[in-house]
Amino acid sequence: MKKKKLVTSYLDLPVRFKILLWFIPLLLITVTVTGWYSYYTAKNQVLEKINIAQLEYTDQISSELDSISRDAVDFTNYLFLLSSVQQFLNPITQEDSISRRKQINEIVSSLLINQRDFQSLVLYSFRDDVPPLAINQTGVTSTMSFNEFKETYHFQEALKREVKPSWTLLTGDVNLFEGDSKTKIILTRFIKNSYTLKDLGIIVIGINVEELRNKYTTGLSNKAQLFILNNTNTVVTSTDEQWIGKGVNDIPYFKDLNDKISLTNDEMMLARSSTENGWDVLLLQPRKEILTELNTIKVWTLVVTALCFFAGVWFSWYVSLVITKPLKKLTKSMYLLQMGDFNQQVAFRGKDEIGKLGKGYDLMVQQIKKLIDDVYRSKLSQKEAELKSLQAQIHPHFLYNTLDTIFWKAQKKNDMEIAEMIYSLSQFFRLSLSDGKEFVTVGNELSLVENYLTIQKNRFSTKFTFEINALDSVKELLIPKLLIQPLVENALIHGLDSIDDNGFIYIHVHKEENDLLIEVMDNGIGIDKNKLKSLNDYLQSTEFKEPIVAERQGRPGYALINIIERLKIKYGSKSKMTIESKKGVGTKVTIRIPLSK
Known part of the structure; x- marks a missing residue:
């Protein structure tokens, strides 16, 4: 019943509203889908370009870290081959050790000045009578004894790696360099005798983490966060200092499944690059912050969509008006025709369906008017013929003379009432016939x-x-x-x-x-x-x-x-x-x- 009522209500609507009823929802859907697709496409393209830029940035950092690690290894190789270093770690006399210490100090100081990434260097000899040599950017400094260093995690890691260099993170709780408690990335490597290949000592090179962080995090925008992890998934440096020295599992943004780092949700974008020595560079950027830059595109998309919709509605209204205007004119003409005005003509231009309808209507009105005129004439002629026939049936002169004779006889007999009636009747017939x-x-x-x-x-x-x-x-x-x-x-x-x-x-x-x-x-x-x-x-x-x-x-x-x-x-x-x-x-x-x- 309800469906039938809706169908009836729809059928009773004017043609203009029927056109709009179908056209406006179609226009709204089309414009909305087009606007949403445009914004969605622009958003994906922006996110894709930002992701590519992030990957390029992490790749660049990885390349630089590889370059630093290679320079550090080359630096240790160079020192390994120096005779002065060999003789310092295994001196013949004490005077010889002092002389070599001065010589090494001059060489290493000049090298540290040229290598700005290296902040400090320590040489440990396995001989107890040879004190360690510690040098930083400012010159000779002091450090912990070799026996103390052997108890540290760094020495144990170097021991595991044997010939290969060991990269570890030196935090402030290990006072390797006295007076310098800053967090450093240190390279620990055994130095062997160039002839016997026996271990003579250990070289430790320190890289300042703060300078690395400033170097790679400066310029990051949209609340991006940078993490550099070593081969044990420990944070070496990051944008936020609180994560330095912690494992990747301690960072709420990441989850580590089978050594494969991934995000915990879809609110962030992750770019990842790996170095040659197994380190990872991770760059995080919130999607919300990135999409903030798309607000202008979103606003303009909404504005253009709304303008297109309202322009489409106005245009559809105008088109429906153009289409229905002849029909409205035809309806008005038909109403006047029903009221008896048979001079109606719509005179539509054009040879389309509406033009043909108007031409047929005009022809129909002309034919109806002709038929009605013919009927009127026929009716009039019939009435006139009936009246004339009635008049012809009564002979006026005979009737008048007869009534006059009766009138005079009634007067002679002094019957005035009858005379008056006869006179009135005579006048009635005379006036009603009125000579035709x-x-x-x-x-x-x-x-x-x-x-x-x-x-x-x-x-x-x-x-x-x-x-x-x-x-x-x-x-x-x-x-x-x-x-x-x-x-x-x-x-x-x-x-x-x-x-x-x-x-x-x-x-x-x-x-x-x-x-x-x-x-x-x-x-x-x-x-x-x-x-x-x-x-x-x-x-x-x-x-x-x-x-x-x-x-x-x-x-x-x-x-x-x-x-x-x-x-x-x-x-x-x-x-x-x-x-x-x-x-x-x-x-x-x-x-x-x-x-x-």
Whole structure:
């Protein structure tokens, strides 16, 4: 039932709204999908480019770290081959050790100045009588003893690696360099005798973590975070100092599954590169911060989408107006045609479906108008023929002479009542026939009515009285004959039929602006409301029916139908007949005729 109601409501909508009902949702979906796809594509492209830039940045850092590690290894190899280093770690005499220490100090100091990434260097000899040599960027410094160093994690890792260099993180809790507690990345490597290949000592090179962090994190934007992990997944350096020295599992951004680092959620972007010695460079960047830069694109996408939508709605409204305007014109023309205006022409241009419809409609109206004109002529001719036939059946001169003879005989016998009736009847017939004329003056028509009422008054002396009121200027106007008498006869027969005395009929003819008004009133029994409505509906319609058919359908009788048809034929839709009545009070019939020259 609900579905049927919706279908009915849709079918009752104007064509313009039907077009918009389908077009606007389609337009909205199209514009929305297009705008979303454009933004989605732009977002993915931006994220992809940023990810590529991140990978390039981490690759660059990895390459630099590889370069630093190679330089450190080359540096140790160089020192390994120096005879002064060999003799310092295994001196013959104490004086020789002191001399070599000075020589090494000069060489290493110059090398440290050229290698800005290396902050400090320590040489440990396995011999107890050879003190360690510690040098930093400022010169000779002090360090812990070899026995203390052997207890550290760094020595144990170097021991495991044997010949290969060991990279470890030196934090502030291990005081390798006295007076310098900064976190460092240290390279620990055994130095062997160049002849016997026996271990002579250990070389330790320190790289300042803070300088590395400043070097690689400066310039990072959008809250990006950099992590450098060694081969044990320990944070060597990072943007945030709190993570230095901690394992990757301690960082909430990452999860380490089978040594494969991945993100814990999709809110971050990860770029990862690995160095030759197994270190990892990780760059994290929040997606939200990256997408903030896309807000401008998002806003413009929404603005353009909204503008396209509203422009599409306006355009669809305009198109629907152009399409439905001829149909609206056709509908209005059809309404006026229903109201009786048969001069309607829409005259559509174009040869499309609407143009063909308009051309067919114009042709149909012309044919209907021609057919109605033909019917009017036929009706008029038929009425005139009937009237002339009726007039021809009565020989006027014979009738007048006969009535005159009866009138004079009644006068001779002094029967004035009969004489008056005969005279009134003679005048009634004379005026009603009027020598076959179709139009008579108002005065003649009122004389005919007066004679008719005089005859009826003689029949019912106490039943009714009457009054006729019309100015002399009105009496000269021409109207169709026998227009008022049928109304008076209806008032007498139907209105006053049930009244025994004190009946009254009033006829008033006067002008109102450009119309002539004929009013016939009585104080009779009146008309029922339903029947009165039915009578007025019929009198206002433009449809003509045969009198017998009309009476069967509860419409006016022959007299009223004859009057209204004659008025429509002579004056068209400008003439009107209305009936006013109230049960038990009386009835008033008004005829309005347009005045013309």
